[in-house]
Amino acid sequence: MTVIMTTPPLESLDTPALVLDETRMLRNIERLRRHIGSLGVSVRPHLKTAKSVEVARQLLTDGHGPATVSTLKEAEVFAAAGVGDVLYAVGISPAKLPRVLALRKRGCDVSVVLDSLEQARAVAEASRESGDPIPVLIEIDCDGHRSGMRAGDPLILDIARVLTSGGAELRGVMTHAGESYGAVGAEALAAFAERERAAVVSVAETLRASGFPCRVVSMGSTPTAHFARDLGGVTEVRAGVHVFFDLVMEGIGVCSRDDIALSVLTTVIGHQPTRGWIIVDAGWMALSRDRGTASQAVDQGYGVVCDADGAGFEDLIVVSANQEHGIVALRPGSRATLPDLPVGTRLRILPNHACATAAQFDGYQVLRAGTDTPLAYWPRIRGW
Amino acid sequence: MTVIMTTPPLESLDTPALVLDETRMLRNIERLRRHIGSLGVSVRPHLKTAKSVEVARQLLTDGHGPATVSTLKEAEVFAAAGVGDVLYAVGISPAKLPRVLALRKRGCDVSVVLDSLEQARAVAEASRESGDPIPVLIEIDCDGHRSGMRAGDPLILDIARVLTSGGAELRGVMTHAGESYGAVGAEALAAFAERERAAVVSVAETLRASGFPCRVVSMGSTPTAHFARDLGGVTEVRAGVHVFFDLVMEGIGVCSRDDIALSVLTTVIGHQPTRGWIIVDAGWMALSRDRGTASQAVDQGYGVVCDADGAGFEDLIVVSANQEHGIVALRPGSRATLPDLPVGTRLRILPNHACATAAQFDGYQVLRAGTDTPLAYWPRIRGW
Numbered sequence: 001m002t003v004i005m006t007t008p009p010l011e012s013l014d015t016p017a018l019v020l021d022e023t024r025m026l027r028n029i030e031r032l033r034r035h036i037g038s039l040g041v042s043v044r045p046h047l048k049t050a051k052s053v054e055v056a057r058q059l060l061t062d063g064h065g066p067a068t069v070s071t072l073k074e075a076e077v078f079a080a081a082g083v084g085d086v087l088y089a090v091g092i093s094p095a096k097l098p099r100v101l102a103l104r105k106r107g108c109d110v111s112v113v114l115d116s117l118e119q120a121r122a123v124a125e126a127s128r129e130s131g132d133p134i135p136v137l138i139e140i141d142c143d144g145h146r147s148g149m150r151a152g153d154p155l156i157l158d159i160a161r162v163l164t165s166g167g168a169e170l171r172g173v174m175t176h177a178g179e180s181y182g183a184v185g186a187e188a189l190a191a192f193a194e195r196e197r198a199a200v201v202s203v204a205e206t207l208r209a210s211g212f213p214c215r216v217v218s219m220g221s222t223p224t225a226h227f228a229r230d231l232g233g234v235t236e237v238r239a240g241v242h243v244f245f246d247l248v249m250e251g252i253g254v255c256s257r258d259d260i261a262l263s264v265l266t267t268v269i270g271h272q273p274t275r276g277w278i279i280v281d282a283g284w285m286a287l288s289r290d291r292g293t294a295s296q297a298v299d300q301g302y303g304v305v306c307d308a309d310g311a312g313f314e315d316l317i318v319v320s321a322n323q324e325h326g327i328v329a330l331r332p333g334s335r336a337t338l339p340d341l342p343v344g345t346r347l348r349i350l351p352n353h354a355c356a357t358a359a360q361f362d363g364y365q366v367l368r369a370g371t372d373t374p375l376a377y378w379p380r381i382r383g384w
Numbered sequence: 385m386t387v388i389m390t391t392p393p394l395e396s397l398d399t400p401a402l403v404l405d406e407t408r409m410l411r412n413i414e415r416l417r418r419h420i421g422s423l424g425v426s427v428r429p430h431l432k433t434a435k436s437v438e439v440a441r442q443l444l445t446d447g448h449g450p451a452t453v454s455t456l457k458e459a460e461v462f463a464a465a466g467v468g469d470v471l472y473a474v475g476i477s478p479a480k481l482p483r484v485l486a487l488r489k490r491g492c493d494v495s496v497v498l499d500s501l502e503q504a505r506a507v508a509e510a511s512r513e514s515g516d517p518i519p520v521l522i523e524i525d526c527d528g529h530r531s532g533m534r535a536g537d538p539l540i541l542d543i544a545r546v547l548t549s550g551g552a553e554l555r556g557v558m559t560h561a562g563e564s565y566g567a568v569g570a571e572a573l574a575a576f577a578e579r580e581r582a583a584v585v586s587v588a589e590t591l592r593a594s595g596f597p598c599r600v601v602s603m604g605s606t607p608t609a610h611f612a613r614d615l616g617g618v619t620e621v622r623a624g625v626h627v628f629f630d631l632v633m634e635g636i637g638v639c640s641r642d643d644i645a646l647s648v649l650t651t652v653i654g655h656q657p658t659r660g661w662i663i664v665d666a667g668w669m670a671l672s673r674d675r676g677t678a679s680q681a682v683d684q685g686y687g688v689v690c691d692a693d694g695a696g697f698e699d700l701i702v703v704s705a706n707q708e709h710g711i712v713a714l715r716p717g718s719r720a721t722l723p724d725l726p727v728g729t730r731l732r733i734l735p736n737h738a739c740a741t742a743a744q745f746d747g748y749q750v751l752r753a754g755t756d757t758p759l760a761y762w763p764r765i766r767g768w
Contacts, residue, residue, distance in 0.1 A: 014480070016768060048707060070669075070708045090708045091653040093665060094728050096398070115654055118727045146709050147654050147663050178706065269475040270499055270531050279531050281477060285454075286768075289673035289740055322562065323432055323739055324454045324474045325530050343502045344478050355707055356673055360743075362767055383746055384400060384670075 009367065009375035010308060010346065015267040016286035018361035019348060020378070021310070022369040024261035025243060029059055032225060032242050039231040044068050044087060044218065046240030049355045051381040052364065053081045059243055068238045071384045072099045079108035086110050087218070089174070089238070091139065091147050094122035101130050111135035111171055111216075115149045120159045124166025133169040137216060138207075142199035143192070145178030151199045151206075160212045172216030173207070175200040176238070180223040184252045184297075189227035196224050201233035223254050244354040247304060251296035262358060263310065263348040264303070265365070266326065268341050276338050277319075278328040282349055284321040290356035302326060303349040303357075310348055313339050318349060393751065393759035394692060394730065399651040400670035402745035403732060404762070405694070406753040408645035409627060413443055416609060416626050423615040428452050428471060428602065430624030433739045435765040436748065437465045443627055452622050455768045456483045463492035470494050471602070473558070473622070475523065475531050478506035485514050495519035495555055495600075499533050504543045508550025517553040521600060522591075526583035527576070529562030535583045535590075544596045556600030557591070559584040560622070564607040568636045568681075573611035580608050585617035607638050628738040631688060635680035646742060647694065647732040648687070649749070650710065652725050660722050661703075662712040666733055668705040674740035686710060687733040687741075694732055697723050702733060 010019065036043050045059045048070035056078060057063040065085035069075045075086045076099070084107070088100065092112040103110045114120055114136060127134045138159055141148030149156050163170045177196040183189050196219045207214040220238030231237065244262040245255040266282035284302070293300040302318035305328050315334035320327040326349070330336055341347070351357035358364075363379040394403065420427045429443045432454035440462060441447040449469035453459045459470045460483070468491070472484065476496040487494045498504055498520060511518045522543055525532030533540050547554045561580040567573050580603045591598040603615075604622030615621065628646040629639040650666035668686070677684040686702035689712050699718035704711040710733070714720055725731070735741035742748075747763040 014483075014768060015477075090665065091663060093399070093651045093653045095651060099398075116727060119654075122727075141656075144659070146661075146704075146706060146711060147656070267477045267479060269477045270503075272525075272531070275528070277530075279475060281474065284674075284740065285743060289675070290668075291673070291675075320530075322530060327530060343500060343506075356668065359669060384398060 008308070010265055010365070013265060013365055015265050015346070016282040017265040017365050018358060018363070019263045019265050020244070020364040020366045021261045022366055024259060025055070026058065026369055028242055028245055028255070028259055028261060032239060035226060036231070036237050039228065041231045041234055041237055043225075044236045044238050045243070046070070046089070046238050047074055047078060049240040049358065050243055051358070052378050053077065054378040055243060056081070056083065066236065068240070072096060072103075073384050074381050075103055075108070075110055077381045079103055079106060084108055087137065087174070088112050089176070091115060092119055092123065094119070097122065097126040097134070100134060101126060101132060104132055104134070109135070111137060113137045113139045113174055114159070115139040115147055117155065117159055117162060120162040120168070121166070124162055124168045128167035133167055135169040135171040136163055137172050137174040137218060138170070138203070140173055140175040140200050140203050142175045142196045143177050143179040145176070148175060151202045156203060156206070157210055160207055160210070164212060170213055172214045172218065172235070173200050173203045174216070174218035177219070177221045177224045180221050181248065181252065183223065186227055186253065189223045189252070189254070190229055193224035193228035194230065196221075197228065197231060197234055204233060222249060223252060226254050241354050244358070246354040247300045247350055247352045248292040248296070251293050251298060257312070257350070260350050262354045263306065263350050264357065265308070266347050266349060268343050268345040268347065270343065276329050278338070278341055280318075280326040280328055280347060281324060282318070282326045283324040285323050286360055287318065287321055287326065287349060287351065288353065288356035288360050290351070290353040292352040300352060301331070303351050306348045306350060308346040308348060394649055394749070397649060397749055399649050399730070400666040401649040401749050402742060402747070403647050403649050404628070404748040404750045405645045406750055408643060409439070410442065410753055412626055412629055412639070412643055412645060416623060419610060420615070420621050423612065425615045425618055426620055427609075428620045428622050429627070430454070430473070430622050431458055431462060433624040433742065434627055435742070436762050437461065438762040439627060440465070440467060450620065452624070456480055456487075457768050458765050459487055459492070459494055461765045463487055463490060468492055471521065471558070472496050473560070475499060476503055476507065478503070481506065481510040481518070484518060485510060485516060488516055488518070493519070495521060497521045497523045497558055498543070499523040499531055501539065501543055501546060504546040504552070505550070508546055508552045512551035517551055519553040519555040520547055521556050521558040521602060522554070522587070524557055524559040524584050524587050526559045526580045527561050527563040529560070532559060535586045540587060540590070541594055544591055544594070548596060554597055556598045556602065556619070557584050557587045558600070558602035561603070561605045561608045564605050565632065565636065567607065570611055570637065573607045573636070573638070574613055577608035577612035578614065580605075581612065581615060581618055588617060606633060607636060610638050625738050628742070630738040631684045631734055631736045632676040632680070635677055635682060641696070641734070644734050646738045647690065647734050648741065649692070650731050650733060652727050652729040652731065654727065660713050662722070662725055664710040664712055664731060665708060666702070666710045667708040669707050670744055671702065671705055671710065671733060671735065672737065672740035672744050674735070674737040676736040684736060685715070687735050690732045690734065692730040692732060
């Protein structure tokens, strides 16, 4: 392998390209698995970040599940790859039930989430008609972020009744502390995790006290999963972006810069010296339009600029992005010196939001860990 | 065809889906062609918005060119589909020249843009080595938006010298008034168009006065193309987003709401009645993270909400977006009544930025104009 090893593996790639550092990814996976394991619970990873069968094999317990997905397309691809236990964690629309049933018929234990009587009636009806009791988690809203029912809402018991008497399987409850992305630091995130836990566990207790089954009590977001101190009453924790991490997660203190496993490889294509700009061939088509750090203490523009080996430059970020042009400059107020980066120089950009940046690409150029093949290509799942 | 016509064609689609109204698209194409034609110049459409061979056939003169692209992948796909004259309008990096030469060898007249001596030397060297004089447009910066040399910069003549004496073909000059997206109204946009014209024509005159060839004088952006009143000295006008239009273009007065040909079909999946929220299955994965109207007089959130037939609701927009959840609500301050949209209701979202939203999908569901086949699928070009 000498020939390959003397040429750094990224040199041969056209830019822009999506680079995944497998060593960092494996460290991130292990960190969360150990933490949640130490609290006596297992992880149900959310595959929406990576959307990759190869990543799922490393992320999932024994490579086959349990897993969380954000689209039925993901469920279909992962099921075909042998994942046998999938939670589709977006409120079910009745028109999607035939695809859920088709997947279940092929042997994949797909469960769905809902938060209304109309959805419960549709799931119950589809369960009766198919003779297959579709498993359901009732979605609980723990922080006003988006979907779900408030703990204490009497409608929850009505939904439980419609499901259990109607032919569906009431499997449990789930919640997602989406607002935790706005909290910063260990104490605030631990408090969020406790609020998330308390909300979903209280509903589980109410259901059981009323004679309903509630085998699964599912919570999670990457921030709360890493800072939870007590998971009493919870049976599983979901997290997604921890597999790669990103600048938003660094900004709220969930990871360090060095944990970020994903970057966009780009090439310098020009300069505007009087304005202090370096133009690169990664615009928003490669980086995404996600500006998740704009509301944080440190705004990273469209991403932090590193050299081709991943070492950062002081204060150098992508300050602006057009479709195929990124404008690299020192962050406002910086006293650092603009580095000399001639046309043709390769750089790597760390993303604000790994889920959004990865979605701009069809697959990963993977810097493999501990193998003689330094570079692999792992395709991503697209569409719905 | 009675059976198909009694069932509206969009009913059968899974959501989210990208819907293209061909009738509106054809009207948009004709409008610009007529305006630029009346000024005695031809259009070199930018295919980066649609990235579709089927759209290109309608957009290009006789279906084959001239065309503008933003990636070499587009150039390769369009060349294979018979487009014979392609301007790759992103500053060339030396590592991309082998792909340019390979395309030219297959008979496609690919030209490149540059704005530095180092790029000019690389293009000249590749031209000499291949025996194929690569055609070059020198990029001019007319408004400080991103790349290009200022008119009057003496380096322009040095670049011309390096190209012509080095074996490349100096074909002309080009500019793009990217800042025109921030102007509003016919007068301001006409002034931008004149500034764009004056900058690029003055450089063309300087080059010719110094004995250099300058056959092509290319300018354009969708806003300036529609409001230019005089194109004296210009040989072609480029525009991209006019093919579909979007809310950003409506916001600056380039199009009306009714001209927008692109929308995202979505389904209601839940409600938060106490907050006035309707949850739909189009999040940022479908709509993109583009918030182009955020800096305009009317902020449209992540898009304007219409019914399944495309008729708008008063003040109803997507106020927030997660990966697969869109939160629909009345715009802040509205006194309108939230419409009753039960779970399962189909809606269509008009995008802030057509280029960005379309890029989230692998293809278009096309409502065909004047055909017995009401719905077609046109794939999009992905990657670089």
